[in-house]
Amino acid sequence: MSEPSTYSVLVEVRLRPGIADPQGATIERALxxxxxxxxxxxxxxxxxxxxxxxPSADDAARRAGELAHRLLANPVIEESTVTVLA
Amino acid sequence: MSEPSTYSVLVEVRLRPGIADPQGATIERALxxxxxxxxxxxxxxxxxxxxxxxPSADDAARRAGELAHRLLANPVIEESTVTVLA
Numbered sequence: 001m002s003e004p005s006t007y008s009v010l011v012e013v014r015l016r017p018g019i020a021d022p023q024g025a026t027i028e029r030a031l032x033x034x035x036x037x038x039x040x041x042x043x044x045x046x047x048x049x050x051x052x053x054x055p056s057a058d059d060a061a062r063r064a065g066e067l068a069h070r071l072l073a074n075p076v077i078e079e080s081t082v083t084v085l086a
Numbered sequence: 087m088s089e090p091s092t093y094s095v096l097v098e099v100r101l102r103p104g105i106a107d108p109q110g111a112t113i114e115r116a117l118x119x120x121x122x123x124x125x126x127x128x129x130x131x132x133x134x135x136x137x138x139x140x141p142s143a144d145d146a147a148r149r150a151g152e153l154a155h156r157l158l159a160n161p162v163i164e165e166s167t168v169t170v171l172a
Binding site for chain 1: 158
């Protein structure tokens with residue numbers, strides 16, 4: 001299905017549940033006064049777009065996952081999700 | 087297909103192409119020495135997870151898109167992508 005190519009990968013790094021997120025909490029509190037109702041929760045995090053050369057999409061996801069776990073996220077307080085976009 | 091519910095929405099905010107990204111460039115340059123070959127490009131950005139009450143998934147995406155455009159991204163230098171996760 002997939003072949004050697006350059007894959008665009010999205011890595012989302014977010015705080016683990018229970019870790020305080022003052023930036024997200026501040027946005028969440030501000031929304032009703034700014035005209036946005038119905039938003040129950042806002043959590044802030046980081047997004048990285050990588051262009052990865054790999055033999056397959058699965059391999060690109062695996063490499064990006066390792067990289068995210070070792071370098072982009074702090075595993076004590078953060079978790080990461082990898083999505084191959086194209 | 088979708089019904090009134092609380093939807094989990096991911097908003098990715100990233101710098102527009104051509105806008106300098108020193109954080110991404112620094113990660114990119116560091117990767118080969120850290121054992122990660124084959125990563126052509128790294129761009130850093132922000133990720134927000136929202137929990138949105140809406141009558142449908144499409145409506146949740148529309149609300150989150152407006153919110154992202156008006157409040158989470160600086161449209162001069164940033165663009166945003168909205169994905170309804172569940």
